[in-house]
Amino acid sequence: MTPALGRTYGPYLVTSALGRGGMGETYVGERTGPGGFTQRVCLKRLRADAGDASWVRMFQTEARLVAMLAHPNVVSLVDFGAEKDEWWMALALVEGVDLRAMLTSAQHAGERLPIELVVLVAIEIAKGLAHAHSRRLPDGAPAHIVHRDLSPGNVMVSTDGAVLLTDFGIAKVAHGERTRTGVIKGKADYMSPEHASGEVLDGRADLFSLGVVLFELLTGTRPFLGATDIAKTLSAIRGKRARIEQLAPETPGALVAIVDRLLEPTRERRYDDARALLDDLGRFHVRPSLVFALGERAMRAMQERGTPEPERTRTDVPTTRPR
Numbered sequence: 001m002t003p004a005l006g007r008t009y010g011p012y013l014v015t016s017a018l019g020r021g022g023m024g025e026t027y028v029g030e031r032t033g034p035g036g037f038t039q040r041v042c043l044k045r046l047r048a049d050a051g052d053a054s055w056v057r058m059f060q061t062e063a064r065l066v067a068m069l070a071h072p073n074v075v076s077l078v079d080f081g082a083e084k085d086e087w088w089m090a091l092a093l094v095e096g097v098d099l100r101a102m103l104t105s106a107q108h109a110g111e112r113l114p115i116e117l118v119v120l121v122a123i124e125i126a127k128g129l130a131h132a133h134s135r136r137l138p139d140g141a142p143a144h145i146v147h148r149d150l151s152p153g154n155v156m157v158s159t160d161g162a163v164l165l166t167d168f169g170i171a172k173v174a175h176g177e178r179t180r181t182g183v184i185k186g187k188a189d190y191m192s193p194e195h196a197s198g199e200v201l202d203g204r205a206d207l208f209s210l211g212v213v214l215f216e217l218l219t220g221t222r223p224f225l226g227a228t229d230i231a232k233t234l235s236a237i238r239g240k241r242a243r244i245e246q247l248a249p250e251t252p253g254a255l256v257a258i259v260d261r262l263l264e265p266t267r268e269r270r271y272d273d274a275r276a277l278l279d280d281l282g283r284f285h286v287r288p289s290l291v292f293a294l295g296e297r298a299m300r301a302m303q304e305r306g307t308p309e310p311e312r313t314r315t316d317v318p319t320t321r322p323r
């Protein structure tokens with residue numbers, strides 16, 4: 001595969017790089033039309049060093065799955081296609097940063113995300129998960145969508161303070177289908193014990209990963225440490241981990257209890273679903289205006305990273321692009 005910058009995928013001209021993860025590369029893509037119409041999207045394609053045909057199948061599954069979702073807390077699919085044998089998808093562009101960049105920004109400033117903002121982020125992620133987990137197939141049967149890869153790099157925060165789940169790259173519609181043994185995908189740091197054990201997953205696996213993300217936001221470090229993925233996974237299975245009370249003693253006991261419950265190794269001891277979690281988070285009475293504070297932090301993190309600019313006026317649009 002050739003570098004994406006300056007190329008077109010479907011109607012989208014790739015103008016700048018956004019991010020890179022385990023499987024994909026993301027860019028800003030621009031589509032122009034009559035009457036000065038411009039639409040910017042997040043253009044995602046498989047990494048240039050993409051693996052085998054199974055990656056392509058997963059990419060196709062991702063697009064099919066994201067197309068089933070429509071919610072303010074989930075990045076939506078705009079378009080999907082292939083240029084020869086290069087598959088791409090266009091996602092609604094989030095003007096902001098992922099939570100990983102927010103964590104890095106806070107670390108550089110020698111601080112942590114204020115507790116009330118962590119609660120806000122938790123609520124918004126839980127709403128997105130509740131939507132995904134409760135989707136139905138066209139015939140009305142539950143789709144049992146599980147994200148399976150919830151991590152800071154897969155949560156976007158916009159400069160408006162919106163929080164959106166992205167990267168359903170290894171998500172699955174359970175639909176009775178079993179994970180093939182030996183094929184465990186996901187990040188060990190955030191992976192639930194049942195995922196690591198190759199069991200059939202339900203929404204509670206995502207709740208565990210959310211627990212790890214919240215732990216990291218509160219303490220600046222992850223709960224399950226180890227030199228290798230296997231060591232981390234074993235710690236998760238055994239429930240052997242650091243405590244929030246020690247790392248961030250200022251955290252309210254009620255919030256510690258919520259994260260502790262999310263991190264229960266046995267899924268039956270977690271919340272039954274994201275809704276039950278939301279009921280508990282509701283006790284914190286998060287002020288609606290906190291979204292602006294979250295947005296300002298996303299803006300700061302974005303400026304620290306340097307790219308890309310959140311707002312670009314029409315006059316900045318290059319005039320040399322093909323029409």
Ligand SMILES: Nc1ncnc2c1ncn2[C@@H]1O[C@H](COP(=O)(O)OP(=O)(O)O)[C@@H](O)[C@H]1O
Nearest residue numbers: 019021022023024026042093094098153166167
């Ligand atoms: N809709 C979006 N708008 C802006 N940036 C995005 C969007 N979706 C993903 N990103 C950025 O691109 C990075 C990689 O995308 P992701 O879907 O996570 O790919 P991968 O499967 O390779 O992890 C993310 O970590 C995030 O920083």
Ligand SMILES: [Mg+2]
Nearest residue numbers: 021153154167
């Ligand atoms: Mg990702």
